[in-house]
Structure formats: structure tokens, C-alpha cells
Amino acid sequence: MPATKSNCLLAQGALLEPAIARAAEVIRAGGTVGVPTETVYGLAARADRDDAVAAIYRAKGRPDFNPLIVHVADRAQAARLAHLDAVAQILVDRFWPGPLTLVVPRRDDARLSAAVSAGLPTVALRCPAHPVMRALIAATGLPLAAPSANRSGAVSPTRAAHVVASLGDRVDLVLDGGDCAQGLESTIVAVRPDGGWTVLRPGPITHAEIAGLLGTDTEISARGGIEAPGQLASHYAPGKPVRLHADAPAADEFMIGFGPVAGHVTLSATGDPAEAAARLYACLHAAAAAAQPRVAIAGVPDIGIGEAINDRLRRSAA
Template sequence: MPATKSNCLLANDATLARAAEVLRAGGTVAVPTETVYGLAARADRDDAVAAIYRAKGRPDFNPLIVHVADLAAAEALAHFDDAARKLAVAFWPGPLTLVVPRREDAGLSAAVSAGLPTVALRCPAHPVMRALIAAAGLPIAAPSANRSGGVSPTSADHVAASLGEKVDLILDGGSCARGIESTIVAIRPGGGWTILRPGPIGRDDIAALLGADHEVAARGGIEAPGQLASHYAPGKPVRLYAAGPAPDEFMIGFGTVPGDVTLSASGDPAEAAARLYACLHAAAAAAQPRVAIAPVPDHGIGEAINDRLRRAAA
């Protein structure tokens, strides 16, 4: 379904007001963030949160990220220690999600935490998402706006093709600048921290504030979105670290390795992150039954890119 259908509207003051009404009524709105498009619903009502899980076909043990206007709004929902506050001050608004202990009086649907005593919180930077949070006056739960396990959407067209009429309204705010989901950091007792999902804000950025010696290993189990072994998949077998394609493969290139499409012809990891999901969508739509992907250096934002590619190939 092209993104010109009646449930897809260009983001402006009038459509933002309409989207806020949809959210307050318990409906769903697909909205751009600086990372990917999110499928938003009010986070304080069980039926609204259930609509997200239903539209995505998402397993109910997979938590959601709650988006808030600022640190003060986040602290009304969860307990922030000095470590969490340092990260929020440094990187919010922006592509960082913090997993912190949830307040008993937070007023959030239990489903956003999937039964865990923590909640994942983010203060987004995209002006459309920020305007929607302000207009709705609510904390907003918003995972990626696509069918669960599939390729994340970085345009309104991607949302429309994946969810169609399963979402009440799609706000078209153009392509997402970052193109890869937020870094998720869990804050542990005593100042420890764990990266649960790599993203645009790298390990070195976190360590510079909290100390590399305070990083602790993941506990195992699902604590946050993006931890399922198979995720971001184009619906075809994927071969990684390919120097070139086999006859039946759609090739995604990088740097000096050419392809049917390329993450970045110049070998720029930031451009590769921004183009990652668009290239995977192109691979999904291609006639070839298999996908090959060129190697991407595994440092900086490349760590996040390779995390997504390994899950796409799982």
C-alpha cells in the first residue's frame, strides 16, 4: 500500500492535532523519530498498548520504549540515580534509551514493561515526535512501526507497506536521519551499566561518562526491545561478509564492494546506518531469493549495524 492512502498524512500542525486526538482516544499513530518510525499509543492504558502488540504481531514478553518530553517527565515514571541522570543530561533529547527501575505509582500500563520491574525510557529529538508528545500530553509507547521481526521502517512508505490499515494514522515526516534504533543502556545498582542494544551512541560515549570499569555483562533474557535473536529480517536467507553475490543473491554493497544497492559507496559508517533499513527493504522487494551483504567495520556505529545484520541473518 503506497503512503498516499487516507490514513497517511503529511505532518503539520493540523495533522499533529488530529494525531494527538487519536492517541488520547486510545488509537495508534505511526510517527517519525530521528532513528526509525515508531508505532505510538498512549502508555497509560492497557487497551492502547494492546493495540500496538496486536498491530505488530509482537510477542508480549518483548517490552516497549516509552517516549517522554524531558528528564522531569521521565523521573515521574522511574527512579533515576546519578548514573542515569548523567546519561540523560548528556544525550537527551536523542537516540538513547535508559532502562531504569519503574515507579510503583508511574501510572503506566504493565504491558509496556512486559512484567519487568523496569521501564525503558527515551526523550526523542525529532521535531514531529516531540510535537506529538506535547500535543497529546501523555507518555507515549512506541516500538518500530512494522510487523514484528521484520525490517524497521525509515519512511512512511515502509510503514504503509508493512502495517497498512492496521495503524489508525501515519504521520509522514520524511526519512529518518539516523536510520537505526536508539542505543539501550540498562542502569544497574551501584552505578553499573549494560548496553542491551547497540545504537548511534557508542560504548565509548557511555564509558566516558560512567567509566568503562563499571560496565557489566548482560543478565540474559529479554530486558528491552531489539534483543530477540531473529529480528530486522527481510524474509529471505541473508549471507554476511560477502565479497560479491552468488547468481541468485541480491547484493548490498559497502565501500569498495559494489552491489545492487550500497550502504555507502564511500565507506562512511554513518551513511551506512542511515541507509541500512532502506537497503534491506530493497532486498526484500527484489526478485532474487537470497541476500548477500558486504562487510562493515565492527567499531563505532558499525557495532550497531552489525548487530542488526546478525539478527537479520539469524
């Protein structure tokens, strides 16, 4: 069915149960559903069937070497899919449910499509906090593969309208749960067999928070090759040239401001990094839709969640 306005279901209040029930039917049949999480909207499909996972890759135009995050209900479901060592257990206890994805060794008997791991011996797992996504996982009784619900490489969606605009009839159903609270994809941490760890993708949970829990990471940066989503050099792009750390726009630029640097839109007029994270993709969508052929973006301090914001901005400009 086409993802038109009539194909968006409001997943709030009294309409939540029938919306989730219909979405669960689509998922169980092997279809795809755009669904809100606390980070961004995901394109969900059952993670245990090759055809369902292939539908995600096909809808997004996603390269098949780029693995997917599998969303689970809880630690018990995660443990049936992967080996969770002491380090992983500490992270689960502290940050799940929430915006943390763990890349951990996949079990040989995990009932998952091989495509979710893109040929790697690991799997990326997350237990989301958003009530709509949690309800959908519970209603299906399945782990759900769910990358961001947009065309591959484009700006991630933080509201249902972004999903429809990006994917159109490539998605079977979209659950409209309002704007995403965090606005940035989850932090991804790889837990190594030797007990070490490294952040593969910055996100709402900062490197400092994780280091405060586990001690200093054992790797300066991720290993070569793609180990997890969000590691492609060019990603989150508005489809126009992007200039970073701008103080003012040129005549042909759409300006995204921050703090005292004004713009056509602003990440945060008060210079609040958390607000900037939540508004980042909405501002990039506005830039993509603007008449100006180029985009200028004010600088954001590279501390705390600013590290994740700047990671996304660098990739959008690549």
C-alpha cells in the same frame, strides 16, 4: 480507518499543526499512530492504557514478553515514571533529547500500563529529538509507548511508506515526516541499582561514548532473558536467507554493497559508516522487495556505529 495513502498526513511546514492535532486525537482515543523519530518510525499509543498498549502488540504481532520503549517529553516526565539515579542523570544531561533509551527502575505509582514493561520491574524511557515526535508528545500531554512501526521481527521502517507497507490497516494513522536521519534504533543502556551499567542494544550513541562519560561498564554483556527491545536473536529480517561479509553476489542473491564492494544497492559507496547506518533499513527493504530469493551483504567494520550496524545484520541473518 485503513492506513492507505490517503491516511498518511504530511507532517511538515504549514501542515504540521493540523497533522499533529489529528494524530493527538487518535492517540487520546486509544488508537495508534505511525510517527517519525530521528532513529526509525515508531508505532505510538498512549502508554497509560492497557487497551492502547495492547493495540500496539496486536498490530505488530509482537510477543508480549518483549517490552516497549516509552517516549517522554523531558527529564521531569521521566522522573514521574521511574527512579533516575546519579548515573541515569548523567546520561540524561548528555544525551537527551536524542537516540538513547534508559532501562531504569519503574516507580510503583507510575501511571503506565503494566504491559509496557512486560512484567519487569523496570521501564525503558527515551526523550526523542525529532520535532514531529516531540510535538505529538506535547499535543497529547502523555508518555507514548512506541516500538518500531513494522511487523514484529521484520525490517524497521525509516520512511512512511515502509510503515504502510508493513502494517497496512493495522495502524490508524501515519504521519509522514520524511526519511529518518539516524536510520538505526536507539542505543539502550540499563542502569543497575548498584550504579553499574551495560549496553543492552548498540545504536547511534556508541559504547565508547558512554564509557568515556561513565567509565568502564561493570558487565561484559547483558544478563540472561529479555530486558529491552531489540534483544531477540532473530530480528530486522528481510524474509529471505541472508549471507554476511560477502565480496560478491551469487547468481540468486540480491547484493547490498559497502565501500569498494559494489551491489544492486549500497550502504555507502564511500565506506562512510554513518551513511551506512542511515541507509541500512532502506537497503534491507529493497532486498526484501527484490526478485532474488537470497540476500548477500558486504562487510562493515565493527567499530563505532559499525558495532550497531553489525548487531542488526547478525539478527537479520539469524
